[in-house]
Amino acid sequence: MNGPVRLDAGDPGFDAAFTQLVNARREADSDVARDVRAIVASVRDEGDAAVAAFTKKFDGHDLNESGWRIEPGECQAALDGLASDLRAALELAAARIAAYHEKQKPADSDFTDDAGIRLGARWRGVDAAGVYVPGGRAAYPSSVLMNAIPAKVAGVERLVMVTPTPKGEANPLVLAAAALAGVDEVWRIGGAQAIAALAYGTGRIAAVDVVTGPGNAWVAEAKRQLYGVVGIDMVAGPSEIVVIADGRNDPRWIAADLLSQAEHDPTSQSILFTDDLAFADAVAAAVEDELASLATADTARASWQANGAIFTVPVLEDAIALCDRLAPEHLELAVDDPQTLFDGVRHAGSVFLGRHTPEAVGDYVAGPNHVLPTGRRARFASGLSVLDFMKRTSFLALDKAGLAAVGPAAVTLADAEGLPAHARSVAVRLGQG
Amino acid sequence: MNGPVRLDAGDPGFDAAFTQLVNARREADSDVARDVRAIVASVRDEGDAAVAAFTKKFDGHDLNESGWRIEPGECQAALDGLASDLRAALELAAARIAAYHEKQKPADSDFTDDAGIRLGARWRGVDAAGVYVPGGRAAYPSSVLMNAIPAKVAGVERLVMVTPTPKGEANPLVLAAAALAGVDEVWRIGGAQAIAALAYGTGRIAAVDVVTGPGNAWVAEAKRQLYGVVGIDMVAGPSEIVVIADGRNDPRWIAADLLSQAEHDPTSQSILFTDDLAFADAVAAAVEDELASLATADTARASWQANGAIFTVPVLEDAIALCDRLAPEHLELAVDDPQTLFDGVRHAGSVFLGRHTPEAVGDYVAGPNHVLPTGRRARFASGLSVLDFMKRTSFLALDKAGLAAVGPAAVTLADAEGLPAHARSVAVRLGQG
Numbered sequence: 001m002n003g004p005v006r007l008d009a010g011d012p013g014f015d016a017a018f019t020q021l022v023n024a025r026r027e028a029d030s031d032v033a034r035d036v037r038a039i040v041a042s043v044r045d046e047g048d049a050a051v052a053a054f055t056k057k058f059d060g061h062d063l064n065e066s067g068w069r070i071e072p073g074e075c076q077a078a079l080d081g082l083a084s085d086l087r088a089a090l091e092l093a094a095a096r097i098a099a100y101h102e103k104q105k106p107a108d109s110d111f112t113d114d115a116g117i118r119l120g121a122r123w124r125g126v127d128a129a130g131v132y133v134p135g136g137r138a139a140y141p142s143s144v145l146m147n148a149i150p151a152k153v154a155g156v157e158r159l160v161m162v163t164p165t166p167k168g169e170a171n172p173l174v175l176a177a178a179a180l181a182g183v184d185e186v187w188r189i190g191g192a193q194a195i196a197a198l199a200y201g202t203g204r205i206a207a208v209d210v211v212t213g214p215g216n217a218w219v220a221e222a223k224r225q226l227y228g229v230v231g232i233d234m235v236a237g238p239s240e241i242v243v244i245a246d247g248r249n250d251p252r253w254i255a256a257d258l259l260s261q262a263e264h265d266p267t268s269q270s271i272l273f274t275d276d277l278a279f280a281d282a283v284a285a286a287v288e289d290e291l292a293s294l295a296t297a298d299t300a301r302a303s304w305q306a307n308g309a310i311f312t313v314p315v316l317e318d319a320i321a322l323c324d325r326l327a328p329e330h331l332e333l334a335v336d337d338p339q340t341l342f343d344g345v346r347h348a349g350s351v352f353l354g355r356h357t358p359e360a361v362g363d364y365v366a367g368p369n370h371v372l373p374t375g376r377r378a379r380f381a382s383g384l385s386v387l388d389f390m391k392r393t394s395f396l397a398l399d400k401a402g403l404a405a406v407g408p409a410a411v412t413l414a415d416a417e418g419l420p421a422h423a424r425s426v427a428v429r430l431g432q433g
Numbered sequence: 434m435n436g437p438v439r440l441d442a443g444d445p446g447f448d449a450a451f452t453q454l455v456n457a458r459r460e461a462d463s464d465v466a467r468d469v470r471a472i473v474a475s476v477r478d479e480g481d482a483a484v485a486a487f488t489k490k491f492d493g494h495d496l497n498e499s500g501w502r503i504e505p506g507e508c509q510a511a512l513d514g515l516a517s518d519l520r521a522a523l524e525l526a527a528a529r530i531a532a533y534h535e536k537q538k539p540a541d542s543d544f545t546d547d548a549g550i551r552l553g554a555r556w557r558g559v560d561a562a563g564v565y566v567p568g569g570r571a572a573y574p575s576s577v578l579m580n581a582i583p584a585k586v587a588g589v590e591r592l593v594m595v596t597p598t599p600k601g602e603a604n605p606l607v608l609a610a611a612a613l614a615g616v617d618e619v620w621r622i623g624g625a626q627a628i629a630a631l632a633y634g635t636g637r638i639a640a641v642d643v644v645t646g647p648g649n650a651w652v653a654e655a656k657r658q659l660y661g662v663v664g665i666d667m668v669a670g671p672s673e674i675v676v677i678a679d680g681r682n683d684p685r686w687i688a689a690d691l692l693s694q695a696e697h698d699p700t701s702q703s704i705l706f707t708d709d710l711a712f713a714d715a716v717a718a719a720v721e722d723e724l725a726s727l728a729t730a731d732t733a734r735a736s737w738q739a740n741g742a743i744f745t746v747p748v749l750e751d752a753i754a755l756c757d758r759l760a761p762e763h764l765e766l767a768v769d770d771p772q773t774l775f776d777g778v779r780h781a782g783s784v785f786l787g788r789h790t791p792e793a794v795g796d797y798v799a800g801p802n803h804v805l806p807t808g809r810r811a812r813f814a815s816g817l818s819v820l821d822f823m824k825r826t827s828f829l830a831l832d833k834a835g836l837a838a839v840g841p842a843a844v845t846l847a848d849a850e851g852l853p854a855h856a857r858s859v860a861v862r863l864g865q866g
Contacts, residue, residue: 085845086845086846086849088842089841089842089843089845089846089849090846092839092842093842093846096839099546100552103542103544104554106539109536111536113532113800117799117800118786119533119799119800119801121537121801124779126812126813127779127812140850141846141849141850142846142850173849173850209812209813210813224660224661227657227660227668228657228667228668228808228810230813231810231813231814234661235660235661250861252861253858253861253862256854256857256858256861257858259854259857259858260852260854260855260857260858262854263852263853263854263855264852290854290857294853294854294857295851295853296851296852296853296854300854338830342828345826346557346560347824347826348826349826349827350826350827350828350829351826351827351828351829352828352829352830353551353828353829353830354830354831354832355862356831356832356833356835356836356862357829357830357831357836358836358858358859358862359858360843360847360852360855360856360858360859361829361831361836361839361840361843361859362829363843363847363855364842364843364846364847364855365839365842365843365846366550366552366829366831366839367546367550367552367829368552368554368827368828368829369827372827373824377661377664378824378826379559379560379642379824380559380642380643380663380664380824381664381824382824382825382826383825383827385825387820391780391806391811391812391813391814391815392815392816392818393778393780393781393782393783393784393811393815394782394783394784394801394802394805394816395775395783395784395785395786395801396783396784396785396786396790396794396795396799396800396801397771397785397786397787397790398787398789398790398794398799399787399789400789402789403789403790403791403794406525406529406794406798406799407794408522409521409522409525409526409797409798410522410793410794410796410797410798412518412519412522413519413522413523413526413574413575413797413798414793414796414797416519416522416574416606417573417574417575417606418728418729419693419696419697419729419793420696420727420728420729421689421692421693421695421696421723421727421729421733422693422696422793422796422797423793424689424692424693424723424727425686425689425690425692425693425791425792425793426791426793426794428683428685428686428689429686429788429789429791
């Protein structure tokens with residue numbers, strides 16, 4: 001354990017060290033890809049039998065004995081059995097997530113232009129979507145809500161959840177969240193075999209159109225390989241946070257924020273930028289203090305030691321430029337005037353403004369999605385949204401006059417491209433056939 | 434050559450034959466994937482040297498002699514050298530494409546809810562995008578416009594084009610379109626090696642954030658494999674059209690439409706649904722007539738014989754349900770009241786309404802994008818748009834009162850998920866630390 005990186009922007013080795021951090025890969029390698037190709041091919045070719053065999057092998061139970069599905073009644077019973085504060089918290093989260101995502105629904109367009117040509121685009125929800133929910137360490141009801149609610153807001157009619165149940169045991173919180181979010185089917189399967197089953201369909205499980213949800217390296221790789229057979233959300237890597245904070249924060253608050261990311265997994269990454277050297281020291285000390293009593297200290301310490309970093313910069317504006325190179329999943333701006341810094345941010349999945357907006361409040365109840373691009377993908381990718389469960393059909397209607405206005409140009413271009421049947425399909429309608 | 438499929442919905446074998454058609458794959462297989470993996474790894478590890486070696490091997494010229502780049506002046510000269518009708522047609526197309534795509538620009542959101550919590554989302558263009566333009570058979574200036582203009586409308590600052598120049602020869606029409614569309618850099622490279630160069634960057638070529646554009650099976654597979662390293666548009670397969678037409682159309686018009694798709698490639702697919710048996714016969718005959726004089730008859734005939742189909746149905750509404758199973762790239766509704774049929778369509782990339790809207794007019798000058806989901810992907814995917822070159826950053830700002838309103842629920846959920854540092858990052862701010 002080397003401990004977190006600790007550098008000042010004025011250090012001679014800073015540029016090289018920061019570039020190394022930007023380019024570091026914390027993700028799975030090609031062995032996983034090979035294994036996943038074999039699993040996917042097997043499920044495609046052998047369907048249920050392959051799914052059952054992999055489940056027996058990886059999850060340790062026989063689907064034909066433990067049952068393939070978890071019935072809706074079991075999910076509802078899990079919801080009904082929740083402690084009242086927990087149920088109220090889940091309901092608040094679900095309501096706020098639904099409200100935020102309702103505003104993402106795209107408007108159709110339908111207009112007639114100066115040439116008398118009608119043009120437009122129509123959005124519709126996909127017919128069926130599948131949500132992957134991990135078992136074990138990362139069995140999070142909040143993930144169920146964050147994936148399922150946007151699908152329902154999008155108008156998805158058949159919403160399927162798959163979740164591994166190691167040795168047959170399901171997580172009641174996950175089932176309760178599924179009931180609350182309106183999931184239509186729950187299957188007791190996981191891993192790459194579950195993704196393949198959703199993409200290709202099997203005898204028992206009808207194929208879906210879009211698959212989303214977090215998972216381990218096998219799940220992520222299966223989604224990547226099946227992209228195009230189905231739609232997927234962005235491939236997810238280890239979680240990460242960048243905190244940009246001045247010296248007027250409580251070091252304990254910022255330490256807690258850094259650890260809230262570090263406790264996810266040893267591959268997670270937490271980075272602090274500050275313009276105050278004494279504050280940097282205080283946060284480093286507060287992290288150690290917190291770790292002394294944190295129940296998840298083993299994971300959080302491993303992440304902080306391996307991937308954590310504290311950078312000091314002359315002014316916080318410098319941190320924004322460096323942060324853009326990282327394009328982090330989460331960015332906290334813990335200053336009095338976060339908007340000015342935020343105006344300069346180009347690349348981040350989600351930004352948390354001000355001293356009273358810890359990233360964790362966004363993980364659960366604030367409303368925006370917590371499924372966000374990782375591994376510098378915020379350069380080009382966005383958080384999960386209603387759009388991931390919808391598709392757009394463009395349309396076009398010309399009458400004779402409209403075709404007369406633009407058709408000749410189409411004929412000219414088609415001829416120039418060496419596509420005479422294209423040209424002819426327009427020309428015959430212009431009376432040139 | 435078996436000729437196009439010809440079936441009536443009442444035929445005993447109809448369901449089986451139609452299902453076979455729906456499930457038929459006309460796409461590349463895993464040999465391509467293996468080759469592409471090797472090329473991608475080589476470009477990632479060896480950069481320019483690998484790109485030059487593959488270009489020498491596949492395109493037959495030495496980049497260090499023929500030149501890696503095509504300079505902006507050469508593109509402008511190609512534009513200036515166009516015949517005036519061709520230049521006018523390209524300019525009309527560019528203006529209409531820009532106008533349509535301007536309307537796709539998403540609105541930012543920024544609002545404060547009842548709990549006093551500020552929420553929103555901010556859209557920005559990606560920094561850099563790469564557009565692939567095929568050489569040889571499919572070197573289409575219209576593709577340049579359809580890929581480059583949405584990127585520019587999105588606000589992309591650095592727009593890169595890659596295009597193979599077999600034996601060093603570039604297509605002047607493609608260069609002219611690049612100049613018109615505002616492409617910033619043009620590189621004389623193609624194939625999987627070009628996609629890998631754009632995704633990873635090389636010594637000479639800076640990496641981009643998004644790669645779009647059509648290509649052969651190697652190009653499509655490279656994009657699929659590099660999805661996640663960069664953003665990509667949907668993986669594209671062979672082109673396809675479904676025409677739904679009543680008996681009151683000119684059979685020659687509909688035949689021309691079917692052939693306009695068939696002439697793209699032997700793997701293209703053209704399908705007619707009609708409720709009029711005599712009209713079906715007339716179209717089949719008209720296709721043969723057209724083929725007798727069509728310059729692209731070899732390709733078009735191969736496609737029509739291998740993948741074409743004419744289906745007769747009792748009423749055209751039945752064709753809509755069958756068409757949804759195909760989720761075609763292009764759908765023409767050649768009837769007097771296309772809107773009624775269109776209202777029932779769930780899955781199609783782009784729809785062409787009425788008798789005077791041949792699909793080809795949309796390929797060139799109408800305005801909507803001609804890069805559309807193929808191979809049943811319209812179930813979940815959309816045509817290329819400004820959104821493909823943008824990304825969304827969500828944001829959140831709570832003050833002390835806002836955190837007091839929703840923070841306790843976040844603490845409850847974090848505790849239930851076994852994430853105590855998440856809970857603590859909220860609790861310390863609630864004075865519970």
